[in-house]
Amino acid sequence: MSVTVRIPSQLRELSGGAAEVSLEAGTVQSILKALDAAHPGLGARLFDDAGALRRFVNVFVAEEDIRFLDGVDTVIEDGQVVSIVPAVAGG
Amino acid sequence: MSTSTTCKATGLRCRECSHEYELAPIYTCEWCFGPLEVMYDYDAIKSSISRESIANGPDSIWRYAELLPSSRDAAVDLGAGFTPLVRADRLAAALGLGELWIKNDTLNPTNSFKDRVVAVALSRALEFGFKTVACASTGNLANSVAAHAAHAGLKSYVFVPSNLESGKIVTTAVYGGNVVAVEGNYDNVNKLCAELAGMYPWAFVNVNVRPYYAEGSKTLAYEVAEQLGWQTPDHVVVPMASGSLLTKIDKGFRELHKVGLLDDEPQVRVSGAQALGCSPIATAFLDGADAIKPVKPDTIAKSLAIGNPADGYFALDVVRSTGGGMAAVTDDEVVEAMLLLARTEGIFAETAGGVTIATLKRLAEQGVIKSNERVVAYVTGHGLKTLDAVVPVAKPTATIAPNIEAFHAAFNIEEN
Structure with a gap:
């Protein structure tokens, strides 16, 4: 039973360089x-x-922003991917 | 790193926690994920800039190069900026307002204000040594990145939602480069780009070089002040997607005073415009809330369809602290406002411009914008970009056979 967490480049210094955990x-x-x-x-x-x-940390579960799910209480199932993504602006 | 004498940028600072960084292609604070903003040596700018030195500069955003994070020597220049500020008396009369001006930023090289930010972003990207540029876009940015990349001889990857107006795909693909249509909305595209930005040595204009990119919007404040004879408006109305443009216009007016170009400290009330189908910032404002809840966009104003607005908090702060207002207007109001602007002033705006004018109308009716104020409304993209919105309502007055009788049958002309 495991899930994959994608680590943004800004935090890889703390994950020993790992892009996924x-x-x-x-x-x-x-x-x-x-x-x-x-x-x-x-x-x-x-x-x-x-x-x-x-407030500038965005977390996605299976490509969906957790603010559209159950926030930090969102349940992540076996095999799903969690992405931590800094907020970006656009146009 | 640039040591050009014209660039007075000194570093980056986090808007949330004030951590400072060197000038680099980074956009997020390592400590709190807050957005980074460019810092300047304002004393140095003040001692070298003047109204005369600006007047002697080019008729483009680069006349304000000292207030931008890139040197004029390195500029990628298609002629962005210095667009007309049009006195709008007929529209003002229709809305019960007094002195009203339209900043007509449809008249940029690729017909939106994005040319301002892209020119700055690509200039800085070249200084950083990037060979490839990229962006996530709702369309206008795509056009501009593709065009400026072509002009500068840079490779480009432009990521857009696959449901974008066909015109905006054409007006991007025509410049060459790679156009990637992503099956998802803008926020999906943005997330993908944020992840790709960590994998490839590319300058994503709205991701890793965003601190520089965003600064280009300040020129919309500089120009308006210069065009008003170095005075500021009492009230501005600005469309909001991420909220960045609004915060940078506010910053631009303040900087002009800081470097000695304005006699008095500006007191500009800043109001923000969103479409009801994507109004996370306006909703928070109208609810008196501090938190911005992301939404799934559903509006014809696709260039404003950012459901998760990264600069929304700062836009809220600016509008609240300056005593401005916000509105969330319906798609019907957007189309009506596009027609109103076109038919009173001869300016054809895209749907986002309709959002701005509809908000101007709403806030005027509510008394938030007053008839004794000098008002500037920012119209930031051309109507030819979103023709679909007005196709049903802009048709021939009559279709006739090619003879005089048919014309007279269709039109009862009394004057000549």
């Missing part, structure tokens, strides 16, 4: 906490002091 399935919250446990320091980049996901 495999973790146990669970919720977005539990997986990101597990990511922090595996790679100390990563959590502080993603969560603010109050424990909420920072």
Whole structure:
């Protein structure tokens, strides 16, 4: 039972250079906490002091923004891909 | 790194946590993921810039090169900027307003304001040594990146939603380069590009060189002030997609005072325009909310169809702190406003311009915009880009046989 978490280039210094990390399935919250446990320091980049996901951090599960799902409580199933993507503006 | 005497950019700073970085092709703070913004040596700019030095510059955005993060020597220049500021008395009368101006930015090289930001982004990309440029686009940016890349001899990859207006695909593909139609909406395209930007050594104009790109929008404030005789408007109305344009126009007016080009500190009320089918920023404003909830866009104003607006928080701050307003207007109002602008002022705007004018109308009716204010509405893209929106309502007045009788049968002409 595992899911793949894609690490953005900005955070790879903390993931030992890894672009993808495999973790146990669970919720977005539990997986990101597990990511922090595996790679100390990563959590502080993603969560603010109050424990909420920072407002410029976007998390996608199977290509869908978790704000359209159940937020950090979104359940991630075996084999799904979680992407952490910085907000970008456009036009 | 550029050490050109004309570039006064000194570094990048995070808008969220103020962490500072060197000038580099990066866009996100490593500490909090906040967006990075270019810093300048304003004292150096102040001592070298003047109204005269600007007047002696080219009739393009590059007359303000000292306030941009790229040197004029390296400029990729198709002639972006210095578009007309048109006095709009007939539209003002129709809306019950007083002094109204239209910043007609449809008259750029590829017919939208995106030429301003792309010129700056590609100039900086060349200075960084990139050979390939790319972007995620709702259409206007695609046109501009493809054209400027062709002009500069750069390779290009332009990513657009596959449901884009066919005209915007044609007006991108015509310049060569790679056009990638992605099966998804703009936010899907943007996410894909954010991931690709980490994999390829390309300058994604709205991703890894975005801090530089976004600065190009400031020229829309500089020009308006210069065209008004170095005075600022009382109120501006600006379309919002990501919210970046609105925040940069506000920044532009403030910078002019900071470097000594304006006598008085500007007091410009800034209002923002969105289409109801994609109005995450306007909804937060009208609800008095601090959080912006992303949406799935559904509007004819595709160039504003960004459901997850990265600069929305900063746009909210600007509009709230300057005492402006926001509106979310329906697609019917958008088309009506496109016709109103065309028929009162002879300016054909794309749907995004319809959003701006419909918002101007709404805010005038609500008394947010007052008849004693000097108002500038920013019309940022040409109507030929979104012909589909007006095809049903802009038709021949009559179709007749080629003879005088048929003409007289169709038209009862009393004057001559």
